[in-house]
Amino acid sequence: MALAGRRRPLTQDTSSRHDPELRTAARHFGRRRFFTVTAAAAALAFSANLPARGVAVGKELDGARIPSDPFTLGVASGDPLPDSVVLWTRLAPSPYEPGGGLPSQYVGVQWELASDERFATVVRWGLAIAYPEYNHSLHIEIEGLDPGRVYYYRFKTGSWISETGRTRTAPATTAAAAKLTYAAVACQAYHDGYFTVHRHLAQDDVDVVFHLGDYLYEYAVNSAGGARDYTDRKLPALYNREAKTLEDYRLRYALYKSDPDLQAAHARHPFVVTWDDHETENNYAGAISENNDPPQEFLLRRAAAYRAHWENQPLRGAQQPSGPDMQLYRRLQWGTLAQFDVLDTRQYRSDQAYGDTLHAPGPETDDPARTLTGTTQENWLIDGWRASQALWNVLPQQVCFSQRRFDVGPDARTSMDAWDGYRASRRRVLDGMKSAGIDNLLVMTGDVHVGYAFDIKEDFDDPASKTLGTEIVATSVASGKDGADRPGNWDTYMKANPHLKFYNGRRGYVRVSLDREKARADFRTVTAVTTPGAPVSTAASFVTEAGNPGLEPV
Known part of the structure; x- marks a missing residue:
């Protein structure tokens, strides 16, 4: 997120107009050389680069020959379905080195899934290949599981055994699930502080975690880890630069995933991840970069970032990228209690209006030709709502959906990077929600x-207008450093936005409990992240009743 302007304003959405030709050109970039990346990185990022069929003799690295623990980045699971989960790990005995300290050879890895933590009853097992082309990452999609139950998993190569992860499947699609508790997190700048929030989240009793973006930041991290101010270690100099190439992004994920608190959260709960901007570059829009780099160059960078994202997250094969494209939006269900429509509001958006500055609404923000989601994703969302049988329809996504005025008065500025900068797009989504009969x-x-915590209004400029739904915004895990309970602009924001029911500037996560009668949101915050080990407490709690939108404090 950035509020400062940096991009020349565009009067038309040129990104969608040129996308096909740019992508066609981008797939041949491996033959060229750009100053931002090497030709070798280009070829890797834009080719399919799939491992050859079969196993080549002499290309295997025996796990017994790996001299130190290769499971330094932990384990993870994600995208729970009624009969399936995806398990993840990555082999990296030296995570801060290119390639993770492994040669360009494949490694055989055993995996096990059990119904108990001691693995007395193993229900699935197998052998997978960790290919160097995928940075020795594994994505194990297990099917045929029982719905609505907890499982435990682990990996092994040679004499090395990973830690044990805990995951779960969703209830059967038609099951009348009585309750669900999930957490939402976002924005974890490593250089801004410790991931204490994740340690507390690992100890919380939730069914699933939604990560809403900015899992990592492309910015440089100095040898002391920024605000972490390490005195007992020194990060390699290769982190003290902005990530731009595939190797840069891979190493950045290794840095983040080596954090023990983040590892603890992943090992305890299945995650559903989506991205925002910093997984690639601050405030990018489709094929348009922050600094108006030639789109051909930026699509090359985007391909590298997307590939590294897939390699390092518990995502299924359906999300594997093709060059600079990756379908991350997807739908999950929790019986008939909840439907989750996970959005991607970065890859398909029009360029931000008015040069991406804070700006009052104007003709550009209301231009129906401009979109935050892209037409295909928008139609997918509304069609999914029309077919939904769920009591609660939950929309995990990235940027503020509700109107958010930064000033009091008729010419108040709003963020051009959020839905306020795409008001016609937001109007179509809300109209689609109403036409689909979505009540919750x-x-x-x-x-x-x-x-x-926002009430979503029919007309944000009329506080008396109908409330259509609820928006819960999770604060950051670390970004922004320690923060404050009441930021200096608290009075202005509360006056300028009558539909805003809660505003807090501390770090933390949101825990949401759904049942057949209500949704309860608990804002869990910590006092500090620049020093480790801060306690967690509940800053506020709100309830919205099924069939009666509107937030009430608890």
Whole structure:
């Protein structure tokens, strides 16, 4: 997230107009050389680069020959379905080195899934290949499981055994699930502080975690880890630069995933991840970069970032990228209790209006030709709502959905990077929600490094207009450093936005409990992240009743 302007304003959405030709050109970039990346990185990023069929003799690295623990980045699971989960790990005995300290050879890895933590009853097992082309990452999609139950998993190569992870399947699609508790997190700048929030999340009793973006930041991290101010270690100099190439992004994920608190959260709960901007570059829009780099160059960078994202997250094969494209939006269900429509509001958006500055609404923000989601994703969302049989329809996504005025008065500025900069797009989504008969909309948001609770209004400029749903904004895990309970602009924001029911600037996560009668949101915050080990407490709690949108404090 950034509020400062940096991009020349565009009067038309040129990104969608040129996308096909740019992508066609991008797939041949391996033959060229750009100053931002090497030709070798280009070829890797834009080719399919799939491992050859079969196993080549002499290309195997025996796990017994790996001299130190290769499971330094932990384990993870994600995207729970009624009969399936995806398990993840990556082999990296030296995570801060290119290639993770392994040669360009494949490694055989055993995996096990059990119904108990001691693995007395193993229900699935197998052998997988960790290919160097995928940075020795594994994505194990296990099917045929029982719905609505907890499982435990682990990996082994040679004499090395990973830690044990805990995951779960969703209830059967038609099951009348009585309750669900999930958490939402976002924005974890390593250089801004410790991931204490994740340690507390690992100890919380939730069914699933939604990560709403900015899992990592492309910015440089100095040898002391920025605000972490390490005195007992020194990070390699290769981190003290902005990530741009595939190797850069891979190493950045290794840095983040080596954090023990983040590893603890992943090992305890299945994650559903989506991205925002910093997984690639601050405030990018489709094929348009922050600094108006030639789109051909930026699509090359985007391909590298997307590939590294897939390699390092518990995502299924359906999300594997093709060059600069990756379908991350997807739908999950929790019986008939909840439907989750996970959005991607970065890859398909029009360029931000008015040069991406804070700006009052104007003709550009209301231009129906401009979109935040792209037409295909927008239609997918509304069609999914029309077919939904769920009581709660939850929208995990990235940027503020509700109107957010930064000033009091008729010419108040709003963020051009959020839905306020795409008001016609937001109007279509809300109209689609109403036409689909959705009564219980719950939007989950990250990005802004503070906690908000909004009533979603029919007309945000009329406080008396109908309330259509609820938006819960998760604060950051670390971004923004320690923060404050009441930021200096608290009075202005509360006056300028009557539909804003809560505003807090501390770090933390949101825990949401759904049942057949209500949704309850608990804003869990810590006092500090610049020093480790801060306690967690509940800053505020709100309830919205099924069939009666509107937030009430508890």
